[in-house]
Every structure is written in C-alpha cells, then in structure tokens.
Amino acid sequence: MPSKKLSPCPNRPNCVSSEATAGRHFIEPYVLAVDTHQAWQVLQTLIADLPRTAVRIANDTYIHAESKSRLFGFVDDVEFLLQPKKNQIAIRSASRTGYSDLGVNRKRLEILRRKLQTLNVIR
Numbered sequence: 001m002p003s004k005k006l007s008p009c010p011n012r013p014n015c016v017s018s019e020a021t022a023g024r025h026f027i028e029p030y031v032l033a034v035d036t037h038q039a040w041q042v043l044q045t046l047i048a049d050l051p052r053t054a055v056r057i058a059n060d061t062y063i064h065a066e067s068k069s070r071l072f073g074f075v076d077d078v079e080f081l082l083q084p085k086k087n088q089i090a091i092r093s094a095s096r097t098g099y100s101d102l103g104v105n106r107k108r109l110e111i112l113r114r115k116l117q118t119l120n121v122i123r
Helices: 036-048 104-118
Strands: 015-017 053-058 062-068 075-083 088-095
Touching: 015 104, 036 053, 036 062, 036 075, 036 088, 036 104, 075 104, 088 104
Parallel strands: none
Antiparallel strands: 015 088, 053 062, 062 075, 075 088
C-alpha cells in the first residue's frame, strides 16, 4: 500500500521535509505547473540521473531512493509523495547516520527543484 505521509525527521539537523513543522527541518514542497502524471514521470527521470542514487520503491504516488555520499558512502534516504489534491509533491531527504549533513539534504532537493522549474514542471 502506498505511503500517505513521508517519514518524520529525527531530532537532528540532517533532515529536511515539506511535512515537518520545525523551522530547521521545513522545506517547501514542489508545487506542480503541469498535470500530476507528467510531473511524476519527469521527477522519476531526474532522480534516476542523480549520481550515486538508486530508486528502491517507486509507484504511482510514492518514491523512495537511497543516495550515497561520494567520499564515505553514507546513505541518505530521499522520499517523494505525490499529492494530487494539493497539486504538489511532498519531499524529504535525511541522513541515516550522523548528526550534521552540512546542508547536503536540503541542497539535493533544491537542485531537483531548480531542474524541475527549468523544465516548467513546477512553480
């Protein structure tokens, strides 16, 4: 059964989520500028092109990918949840280990945001 919510952020600064309520964890969701099916397809293609990233789960409304750091191979969990009624995609990226991520998780999602905006898929 597809997920209805993203995983919550732990009480560490190495996670961002559009479903978080804490200021340091919050990141804006992707607001769609095209139909949901088209946006979802483009997002899946962009995720597949991310370096050292493997999609573990992908269905009609939920994607879970693992992204490894270049130097030590630390794994980050990256999640996306299509929310058609809200016309958006909820997003989350979090390190599995450690305390700080030096902003890597936020940067990853913002890079995807810029690519999707360039393609006019999101606002």
